[in-house]
Amino acid sequence: MTTTTVDAATGRSREMAASIAQVPGRHRMLTGDRPTGDLHIGHYLSSLRSRVALQDRGVEAFVLIADYQVITDRASVGQIKDNTLSLLTDYLAAGIDPERSTVFAHSAVPQLNQLILPFLSLVTQAELQRNPTVKDELAASRRPLSGLLLTYPVHQAADILFCKADIVPVGKDQLPHVEQTRVVARRFNSRYGAGAEVFPEPTALINDQQLILGVDGLKMSKSRGNVIRLAATEDETAALVRKARTDSEHEITYEPERRPEVANLLTIASGFTGRSPESLAEELGDGGGSALKTLVIDTINEGLRVHRDRRQLIAQDRAQLLQILRAGNAKAEAVADKTLTEVRQVMAMDY
Structure with missing residues (x-):
């Protein structure tokens, strides 16, 4: 176009x-x-x-x-x-x-x-x-x-x-x-x-x-198997996020062009919290990839808690x-x- x-x-x-x-x-x-x-x-x-x-x-x-x-x-x-x-x-x-x-x-x-x-x-x-x-x-x-x-x-x-x-x-x-x-x-x-x-x-x-990218850093796609399903359990979500790609830098910054994998995790957390990815990165500071992934796990599981409860009931x-x-x-x-x-x-x- x-x-x-x-x-x-x-x-x-x-x-x-x-x-x-x-x-x-x-x-x-x-x-x-x-x-x-x-x-x-x-x-x-x-x-x-x-x-x-x-x-x-x-x-x-x-x-x-x-x-x-x-x-x-x-x-x-x-x-x-x-x-x-x-x-x-x-x-x-x-x-x-x-x-x-x-x-x-x-x-x-x-x-x-x-x-x-x-x-x-x-x-x-x-x-x-x-x-x-x-x-x-x-x-x-x-x-x-x-x-x-x-x-x-x-x-x-x-x-x-x-x-x-x-x-x-x-x-x-x-x-x-x-x-x-x-x-x-x-x-x-x-x-x-x-x-x-x-x-x-x-x-x-x-x-x-x-x-939103998949946990492998590529486009999120069901056919690639790199997605976090809405139906996933909290433990399944945590396991998938922990496998997500980041990089070797300890300082967390939001730089989509230079650090796409880190930026992607910040974007996911931003989507569930309503906060900007820049502010989340500043708060994490030098917490490294481990702190970033913990944040993402918590925000996804909390953000989907009501959806997953409703889903489980409806599916019955x-x-x-x-x-x-x-x-x-x-x-x-x-x-x-x-x-x-x-x-x-x-x-x-x-x-």
């Missing part, structure tokens, strides 16, 4: 944040995750808490469990049902309220997926191949480029546009997906809507938080979880059906 595109997206994000502060009920958010395993602290700090905050402020929320997207870069879905319910459990434990937010599974809404066909006609192969996520996932999977992975950005456009969401909370690394969705909406409106706004061009609500009732998901699926399907009906009408395919 060009600097101009990023700057424009950043400007729109600021304007959207101001609008949410004034009239939150005017807006609709689409967000979600792939059910490839338990959520981890990176999800919690970078997205999960902010989703709950937007819901609580009055923004209408659609929370997608993107089960179909699991197979974009892998050969099978794995323990898909268990992973889906685990995801739902963490959503509920964090404060997502199924009475105010629609939590649903991608595969359970066929009308959503039917939108992919007309949307595919609006993008070129070159545009899809330039998408950074397609490139990154292809490199990580080490498998031939599948049609599903190539068209992944269009699937995400359908996820966002089926409910006519105008807010998509993302990090800067996910901006290309929202920009591609804006292009799809614009082209659909021009080609089939005679310029009328059938679909809004969604705004990326950009999260500027520092990227699998039947209730399924009931909540099916109710969300039905709500999402009704919205998708209405959108698909409108699409057929503007395309003159309402036979």
Whole structure:
């Protein structure tokens, strides 16, 4: 993406944040995750808490469990049902309220997926191949480029546009997906809507938080096994943090470029305490890596105490979880059906 595109997206994000502060009920958010395993602290700090905050402020929320997207870069879905319910459990434990937010599974809404066909006609192969996520996932999977992975950005456009969401909370690394969705909406409106706004061009609500790294110093990822799960016990959390990389310097300083591993641990502690990483580093002084890790262990375990207690209780009732998901699926399907009906009408395919 060009600097101009990023700057424009950043400007729109600021304007959207101001609008949410004034009239939150005017807006609709689409967000979600792939059910490839338990959520981890990176999800919690970078997205999960902010989703709950937007819901609580009055923004209408659609929370997608993107089960179909699991197979974009892998050969099978794995323990898909268990992973889906685990995801739902963490959503509920964090404060997502199924009475105010629609939590649903991608595969359970066929009308959503039917939108992919007309949307595919609006993008070129070159545009899809330039998408950074397609490139990154292809490199990580080490498998031939599948049609599903190539068209992944269009699937995400359908996820966002089926409910006519105008807010998509993302990090800067996910901006290309929202920009591609804006292009799809614009082209659909021009080609089939005679310029009328059938679909809004969604705004990326950009999260500027520092990227959380895994305990090995690399990007936190379930596939790398370097995560601290929200479902982990306090002892498991402590063991993982103690294995985290630091460096040989005894003085603790917050220098993300020069000391990324130390800065990452300070960022995690900052996320759970609300204090700046600089102030935490100053307080630790020459305490060294041991003191830093002790701080991180304590802040994670204390910060997740309520979440973990709620999670354990919610997970005991699998039947209730399924009931909540099916109710969300039905709500999402009704919205998708209405959108698909409108699409057929503007395309003159309402036979």
